[in-house]
Amino acid sequence: MKSKIIFIAIALLSTISIAQSKVGTVDSEYILSLMPETKIVLQRSQNYGAKLDSSFNIKVKTYQTKVDAFKKNEKTLGELAKQAEYKELAAMEADIQKYQQNGNKLMQLKQEELMRPLYKKLSDAIATVAKSGKYTQVLTVSGNEFAYIDNNFDITKLVLNNLGIVAPTETEE
Template sequence: MKLKITLLFIAFISTISFAQTKVGSIDSDYIISLMPENKVILKMAQKYGAKLDSSFTVKVEDFRARLKDYQAKEKEMGDLEKKTVQKELASLEQDINQYQKNGNTLMGLKRDELMRPLYKKLSNVIAEVSKANGYTQILTTTGNQFAYLDPKFDITDLVIKKLGITVPKPTKQ
């Protein structure tokens, strides 16, 4: 019985020793910022933002014109007319605030939609590089608080190379 337990224990320990993991790290935001497609996506997002801004500007200008008109005619208005115009102005202001909130949400959704192909491409290359180099796990350094990361396990340069991106030389200042 002791022999069987000892053999099982040895088999278990040897299984654990064969199942070693190799963990690497990557700076995905750095790679995304270097990708040439990123510049095109940023321009597209800026155009979309400009279109949203132009609609917002029209709404704000309309509100300001109505407010100015109200302020000019306020002394001549009756109480009922004042309350009606004030309600309209408050409603317009609420619409503007809601439009601004929706615009921020739409901008974020559009940016995510445009960036999705870049992240998919990066993810595929990370998987290829990880498999080729025997990594079992890759952690992203962006947004995480690591106390220490050994640079020899950072695959950022390998992925950049696989993507065919040239890294700009740092300028001396």
């Protein structure tokens, strides 16, 4: 008898706690793509990438000029001079590879730095909508696989409204 009462009490408590939970979803990638600031971030990161590319192209051009000069004068150079040239060319090639790797890392860091304020703004808007809608949890749709999502609990449009962004209307063909 005691175990039946405990079982009923646990079932009742778990039902009450489930009933108080409200879960919503949001498509944060979609919202980010519609934010006007995203275009500015994209332009700034492209400009930064162009600066890195121009520096990289100068290094590659210098290396190529050095290789061409070495090939042209290779037959007239002595063995020690050839070895010195090989070492210099190998060092330049390693420098170019390292510069390229660092450039990729710098580009990623710059993009993260530029996107950080947008993520903060989006996070604040989601929090505002979630609190006003009394959601206990909000899951992001992008990057996750869901078997079923009830669109009645999708707060993407509410977050867009909170940010003052008008979503494009879908046209059916």
